[in-house]
Amino acid sequence: MEKNSQNNTDSSLRRISRRNVLKAAGIGGAGMLLGASGIGSFLTSTGNSMTKDETDNNFIPFYGKHQSGIITDMQDHIYFVSLEVTAESRQDLIKLFKDWTNAAAALTEGKGVGEASGKSYLPPKDTGEAAGLSPSNLTITFGVGPGLFVKDGRDRFGLQRKRPKELKDLPLFPLDSLDEKWTGGDICIQACADDLQVAFHAVRNLVRIARGKAVIHWAQTGFQRTKQADLKKETPRNLFGFKDGTVNPDLHNQKELNEQVWVQPEDGTSWLAGGSYMVVRRIQMYIEVWDRSSLRDQEATFGRLRESGAPLGQKHEFDKADYQKKDENSEPVIPMNSHMRLAHGKGQNQILRRSYSYTDGMDPDTGSLDAGLLFICFQRNPDKQFIPMQERLAKQDKLNEYTVHKGSALFACLPGTHKGGYIGETLFS
Ligand SMILES: C=CC1=C(C)c2cc3[nH]c(cc4nc(cc5[nH]c(cc1n2)c(C)c5CCC(=O)O)C(CCC(=O)O)=C4C)c(C)c3C=C
Numbered sequence: 001m002e003k004n005s006q007n008n009t010d011s012s013l014r015r016i017s018r019r020n021v022l023k024a025a026g027i028g029g030a031g032m033l034l035g036a037s038g039i040g041s042f043l044t045s046t047g048n049s050m051t052k053d054e055t056d057n058n059f060i061p062f063y064g065k066h067q068s069g070i071i072t073d074m075q076d077h078i079y080f081v082s083l084e085v086t087a088e089s090r091q092d093l094i095k096l097f098k099d100w101t102n103a104a105a106a107l108t109e110g111k112g113v114g115e116a117s118g119k120s121y122l123p124p125k126d127t128g129e130a131a132g133l134s135p136s137n138l139t140i141t142f143g144v145g146p147g148l149f150v151k152d153g154r155d156r157f158g159l160q161r162k163r164p165k166e167l168k169d170l171p172l173f174p175l176d177s178l179d180e181k182w183t184g185g186d187i188c189i190q191a192c193a194d195d196l197q198v199a200f201h202a203v204r205n206l207v208r209i210a211r212g213k214a215v216i217h218w219a220q221t222g223f224q225r226t227k228q229a230d231l232k233k234e235t236p237r238n239l240f241g242f243k244d245g246t247v248n249p250d251l252h253n254q255k256e257l258n259e260q261v262w263v264q265p266e267d268g269t270s271w272l273a274g275g276s277y278m279v280v281r282r283i284q285m286y287i288e289v290w291d292r293s294s295l296r297d298q299e300a301t302f303g304r305l306r307e308s309g310a311p312l313g314q315k316h317e318f319d320k321a322d323y324q325k326k327d328e329n330s331e332p333v334i335p336m337n338s339h340m341r342l343a344h345g346k347g348q349n350q351i352l353r354r355s356y357s358y359t360d361g362m363d364p365d366t367g368s369l370d371a372g373l374l375f376i377c378f379q380r381n382p383d384k385q386f387i388p389m390q391e392r393l394a395k396q397d398k399l400n401e402y403t404v405h406k407g408s409a410l411f412a413c414l415p416g417t418h419k420g421g422y423i424g425e426t427l428f429s
């Protein structure tokens with residue numbers, strides 16, 4: 001569970017009026033028409049990354065240069081779904097993305113999908129369970145998996161030549177214990193909101209729209225502490241009790257985001273420029289085993305103190321880790337096999353972590369709680385970011401004693417769109 005709301009201090013952004021926010025929802029080209037006004041310039045520079053604290057009506061625009069739900073401040077809940085496409089024609093697939101775009105734009109504004117027909121002899125277009133609820137900072141993010149481009153040797157939609165070389169099944173890492181039921185998918189929908197019913201409603205209606213064209217392959221809900229419960233707005237803690245999400249790219253540093261998160265025009269896949277690669281791993285955490293290990297062992301596992309979240313050898317959570325520091329026995333203060341040290345590597349390539357905890361009843365194999373992390377990260381290039389990082393972790397991470405990777409998927413999250421356009425337009429044009 002990773003926090004990504006650092007340095008969110010521009011008070012002018014917090015004073016955006018409801019009228020301006022709604023205006024922003026309807027404008028073309030990510031707010032560019034608003035020109036030099038505060039909100040216009042913000043949207044122009046960062047796409048639709050307006051964060052929940054920056055609006056006064058918990059609404060995050062769907063339209064923008066980038067899809068929302070990537071550099072958006074994390075909401076309290078996620079409903080993630082991976083779909084298999086059953087449509088056979090390119091036209092049907094394009095129609096699906098157009099219908100989804102219109103529905104997603106309405107849903108994020110707190111509206112239902114489709115017009116109410118008022119005809120009692122027909123099923124209502126919208127399923128109704130979010131009627132009267134606020135938008136709850138709902139974001140809906142669409143991604144496409146390798147199977148959309150070619151599956152079982154078939155180029156179903158004439159997309160094979162458009163597949164970026166990075167968009168392929170992730171390699172099997174040492175210790176992976178992947179289950180097909182939580183792995184892969186042709187398309188993903190990530191719905192995040194501060195209310196689970198709002199997120200569920202979004203997914204349910206989008207899946208309903210896809211009837212006859214796509215079916216659910218796997219789904220996973222996730223949570224973190226609610227903002228209501230955390231008055232001090234600290235970094236959320238994962239199910240091992242540690243602050244999780246301290247080190248992440250700065251969401252307000254455009255240069256850093258272009259280097260680490262957004263696919264760039266020069267990366268060789270023009271239709272994906274402005275999008276981002278999303279890695280999803282369903283990681284089970286052996287919480288009972290963890291609960292029997294000593295505090296010292298737990299802290300050595302992550303390389304951080306549990307209480308403050310400070311790196312070992314430092315006092316405060318955001319102090320810089322000193323990887324050279326030795327203890328009185330000349331041993332590294334931050335152990336060589338600690339999670340933080342291995343994830344950090346040489347510090348050149350980062351990922352944007354946006355993970356949520358999950359619980360899913362009991363693991364029938366062990367009789368213990370099935371709980372863990374729906375690990376999600378975004379990046380410009382998985383070959384240079386997630387994959388080498390996970391190779392290091394899978395080989396040596398002390399955390400592996402307490403976790404197992406059960407699910408895995410890679411998606412290319414499409415660039416954003418403007419009103420009148422549709423998500424996926426660049427891929428199909
Ligand atoms: C391959 C990428 C990563 C996986 C998989 C992963 C799993 C995982 N992580 C935690 C808990 C923590 N992770 C922390 C730091 C951290 N983790 C990754 C990457 C992966 N984690 C990175 C890049 C970093 C930051 C490294 C750095 O440069 O400092 C931390 C420390 C606090 C923090 O910065 O967030 C915790 C705690 C769990 C529980 C988990 C799998 C279940």
Ligand SMILES: [Fe+2]
Nearest residue numbers: 244339340343
């Ligand atoms: Fe981690």
